[in-house]
Amino acid sequence: MLKKQILSKICLALACSFCTQLTHSQQIIERDPMIEKMVNEVSSDSLRTYVEKLVSFGTRSTLSSTTDKKRGIGAAREWVLLKFQQFAQHSEGRLKASLDTVTLPADKRRLDVATNLGNVIAYLIGTDPTDKRVFMISGHIDSRSTDVMNRTNDAPGANDDGSGVAAVLEAARIMSKHSFPATILFVAFSGEEQGLLGAEYMASKMKDQQIELEALLNNDIMGSNHSNGTNIINNTMVRVFSEGLPAFETDKKAGMLRSFGLENDGAPRQLARYIKEVGERYVDNLEVKLIYRSDRYLRGGDQTPFLQKGFTAIRISEMNENFDHQHQDLRTEKNIVYGDLTEYMDFEYLRKNTALNLSCLANLAKSPAKPETVKMEVKNLSNFTNLSWKGLPEHMARGFYVLIRESSSPVWQKKIFTSQNSISLPYSKDNYIFAVQSVSNNNNESLPVLPTADR
Numbered sequence: 001m002l003k004k005q006i007l008s009k010i011c012l013a014l015a016c017s018f019c020t021q022l023t024h025s026q027q028i029i030e031r032d033p034m035i036e037k038m039v040n041e042v043s044s045d046s047l048r049t050y051v052e053k054l055v056s057f058g059t060r061s062t063l064s065s066t067t068d069k070k071r072g073i074g075a076a077r078e079w080v081l082l083k084f085q086q087f088a089q090h091s092e093g094r095l096k097a098s099l100d101t102v103t104l105p106a107d108k109r110r111l112d113v114a115t116n117l118g119n120v121i122a123y124l125i126g127t128d129p130t131d132k133r134v135f136m137i138s139g140h141i142d143s144r145s146t147d148v149m150n151r152t153n154d155a156p157g158a159n160d161d162g163s164g165v166a167a168v169l170e171a172a173r174i175m176s177k178h179s180f181p182a183t184i185l186f187v188a189f190s191g192e193e194q195g196l197l198g199a200e201y202m203a204s205k206m207k208d209q210q211i212e213l214e215a216l217l218n219n220d221i222m223g224s225n226h227s228n229g230t231n232i233i234n235n236t237m238v239r240v241f242s243e244g245l246p247a248f249e250t251d252k253k254a255g256m257l258r259s260f261g262l263e264n265d266g267a268p269r270q271l272a273r274y275i276k277e278v279g280e281r282y283v284d285n286l287e288v289k290l291i292y293r294s295d296r297y298l299r300g301g302d303q304t305p306f307l308q309k310g311f312t313a314i315r316i317s318e319m320n321e322n323f324d325h326q327h328q329d330l331r332t333e334k335n336i337v338y339g340d341l342t343e344y345m346d347f348e349y350l351r352k353n354t355a356l357n358l359s360c361l362a363n364l365a366k367s368p369a370k371p372e373t374v375k376m377e378v379k380n381l382s383n384f385t386n387l388s389w390k391g392l393p394e395h396m397a398r399g400f401y402v403l404i405r406e407s408s409s410p411v412w413q414k415k416i417f418t419s420q421n422s423i424s425l426p427y428s429k430d431n432y433i434f435a436v437q438s439v440s441n442n443n444n445e446s447l448p449v450l451p452t453a454d455r
C-alpha cells in the first residue's frame with residue numbers, strides 16, 4: 001500500500017514537472033536525425049584531452065609570453081589554431097581558421113604594458129550565399145592566478161575557461177563535417193580576465209562590418225558540478241544568463257515595453273528560452289535554468305560587449321560554482337586545495353553542456369530566416385488575437401509556429417503549427433504573450449519574433 005502511494009506520488013510529480021518545466025512542444029517535436037547524430041558524437045574523452053592540453057601551457061595569462069613555444073598564451077592560441085586547421089581538413093573547404101591579433105596600449109587598469117592580443121577564430125561558411133546570418137559559440141582562452149597582473153605563476157584555468165574553449169573545439173570538430181545554410185563562428189577570446197578585451201575588440205569589429213550576428217552563446221565555467229561551501233554535487237542542471245532590458249534601449253522603447261509588459265521579452269531572453277527548449281529536446285538528463293540577469297554578482301563575461309552593441313548574447317555557466325577552484329594560486333591552506341585544476345572537473349557534465357551548445361547552434365543554423373513583419377491586430381476590442389506575417393518561399397520553410405504563454409510564465413506554453421501567413425486564436429492578447437517562428441522541413445525553428453501592434 002505504502003509502495004503504491006509513493007509510486008503514485010512519483011507519477012504525479014513527473015506529470016507536474018512536464019506541465020511546469022517543459023513546453024508542450026517537447027512532447028510533439030521530433031529530433032532532427034542529423035542533429036541527434038552530432039549530439040551523440042560529443043565525447044567526454046575529447047573534451048578532457050583539450051582541457052589537459054590547455055592546462056599544459058602552464059599559464060595562459062593574457063600578459064604571459066606570446067613567443068615562447070611551450071609556455072604561455074602564445075603557445076596556447078597557436079595550438080587552438082592548429083586544432084581548427086586540423087578540423088578544416090575534413091570540412092571540404094568550408095571551415096577557415098585564423099588568429100586575429102591586435103596590439104593594445106597599456107592602460108591604467110589591467111594592461112601594464114602594450115600587449116599583443118589574439119582571438120582564435122574559425123568560420124564554418126554557410127552553404128546558402130543569400131543567407132547572411134551568423135551564429136556564434138565562444139569561450140575564453142586566457143586564464144589568471146589570484147593576482148590578475150601576475151604573468152608567470154601557474155594558472156591552469158582548466159574550468160575557467162578551459163571548459164568553454166574545449167566546448168568550442170568539440171563543436172567545431174563535429175559540426176565542420178556537416179554543412180549548414182547559415183554561417184557558424186567558433187571563437188576562443190583572449191583578454192577576458194584583463195577586462196573583456198578580446199570580446200570588445202571583436203564585437204566592435206562585427207558591428208563596424210555590419211555582420212548579421214543573430215546569436216552568441218558564450219560559455220564560461222561550465223565543467224564542474226560541485227559547489228564549495230554548500231557542497232552541492234549535481235550535473236543535471238546548467239544556467240543560461242540572459243539580460244532583461246537591453247543595455248542600449250532608448251526611452252521611447254522603454255515606454256512601450258512598460259505599457260505592454262514586455263520587459264521580459266528582449267532578444268537575449270528569447271534566445272535563452274530557445275536554448276532551454278531546443279537543448280532539452282536533444283540532451284538527456286540536463287535541465288536548463290533560466291537566470292534573469294546578464295551575469296553573476298562581482299563577475300562579468302564576454303557576452304557583455306556584444307550586448308552593449310545591440311547583439312543578442314547569453315552566458316552559459318555551470319549550476320554549482322566552486323570558488324576555491326577559480327582565480328586562485330595553486331596552494332593548500334587548512335586542508336583546502338585551491339586552484340583551477342582538471343581533477344575538479346566532471347567531463348560527463350561538460351559533454352552534456354557542449355551538446356546543449358551544439359544542438360542549439362545546429363538548429364539555428366539550419367532554421368529558415370525569422371518571419372518578417374509580424375503584426376498583431378489591435379484595431380478593435382476583441383477576445384480573439386489575430387496575427388499575420390510575411391510568408392517565406394516553400395523551399396525555405398515548411399511553415400510557422402505560433403508561440404503562446406501567459407504573461408507570468410517564463411517559458412512558452414503552447415506551440416501551434418500553421419502553414420498559413422496569418423492566424424486567429426481564441427486567446428485574448430490582453431492575457432497572453434505571442435510570438436512567431438519559421439520552421440524548416442526538419443523541424444528546425446528560427447528564433448521567435450514578437451508581433452508589433454497594428455492599429
Ligand SMILES: [Zn+2]
Nearest residue numbers: 160161220221
Ligand atoms: Zn572566465
